[in-house]
Amino acid sequence: MKAVVMKKVGGIDVMEFVDRPEPVVMPGHAVVEVAAAGVNFMDIGVRQGMAWTEMANPKILGVEGAGRVLSVGYGVDGFAVGDRVAWVYAPGSYAERHSILADSLVRIPDAVDDHTAAAVMMQGLTASHFATDFYPVRPGDIALVHAAAGGVGLLLTQIIKLRGGRVIGRVSSEDKIAAAKEAGADHLIVDTEGQFAEDVLHLTGGEGVNVVYDGSGPKTFQGSLDSLRRSGTFCWYGPVLGGPGPLDIMNLPKSIKIGYATFFDHIHTPELFRARVHRLFGWIEDGSLKINIGGTYALASAQHAHADMESRVTTGKLLLIP
C-alpha cells in the first residue's frame, strides 16, 4: 500500500510517498481502508521533531481519519467488516490502509459523509472540549477566538454561538474574514503582530472578554492576557506554534484562570470519546454545525498540504485523500 512517511526530522521535503507493507490485523485492532485523513498542525510538529521522538524513522504521519473496516482482530466487539468508522490519535493515518486500536474507533452515522467525519475528529473534539468543559460558555459571554478562520477556530466559533455566546475573532488577513463571519463571528480583527487587545477592549466597552482561546504562538500571548476581563479565563492550546515561556504567576493579571487545554486528558475513555463524537455528529445532522473543508489533496500531495497550512493561507480543514 501507499503511505506518507517522514524519513527524518525537518521541512516538507522529509516527507515521502512510498510503498509500505499491508497492515496485519492484531488483537483488539481493526484494519481500515482510509477514505480521508485529516491534516493537523500536530503533524507539522511531529515532522519538526516536537513529538513522537520515541518512534523510529521512517514513520507514517497522521493521526485521524475516516474509512471502512476491512477486517477485525480477536477480541474486538461492536465493529464488523464494512462498518464506516472515524478515529483520532491513531498514528499512521496518512496511508491507504491502517490498523487501529478499536477503542479509538467510532461508527459514522449514515447522514455524515466520510470527509465530514474525518474533518471533525481532532479539531471538533478540541473545539467542543474548549467551549463546553474547559470554559463552559454561558449565554451572553464574549469570547476572543484566535485563528478564527482555521480548523479549530471555525468550529469553536459555531459552538460558542450555539451556547449563546458572542465571538470576537482574530485572523491574519482580510481574505479570512468571510469564512469567520460565515461561522458566526460577531466582530473580526485582522492582526499578525499581537496588536489586537486595544480593539478587543474597545469592542467590549473597556471590560475585556470572559474567555480567550489562544493556540497562535508566543506573539499573541500578552495581547490575549490584556484582552481578558476581571476573573476571565485563558484557554491556551498551541504547543506547535509555541508557548510564552516560563510564567511568573505573581505578574499575571489577578484572579484570572489560565491553563493548557487538551481534550485527550478529559476525554480519556472510549465511552467518553464516543459520546463526544456522537454529540458532534448530532450537531452536524441537525444543521447546527457546518464543516468547512478548506482543501482536499491527494495523499501523494501531503507536502503541498503541509506547505499550505504553514504558509497561513488556508481556511477550515485540510484533508488528504488516498
Ligand SMILES: NC(=O)c1ccc[n+]([C@@H]2O[C@H](COP(=O)([O-])OP(=O)(O)OC[C@H]3O[C@@H](n4cnc5c(N)ncnc54)[C@H](OP(=O)(O)O)[C@@H]3O)[C@@H](O)[C@H]2O)c1
Ligand atoms: N491542545 C489541543 O488539544 C490541540 C488540539 C488541536 C490543535 N492544537 C493546536 O492548535 C493550533 C492550530 O492547530 P490546528 O491543527 O487545529 O490547525 P488550525 O486550527 O486549522 O490552525 C490553522 C491556523 O493557524 C494560524 N497559523 C498558521 N500558521 C501560523 C503561524 N506561523 N503563526 C501563527 N498562527 C499561524 C492560521 O490562522 P491566522 O493566520 O488567521 O492566524 C491558521 O488559520 C496548533 O498550535 C496546534 O498545536 C491543540
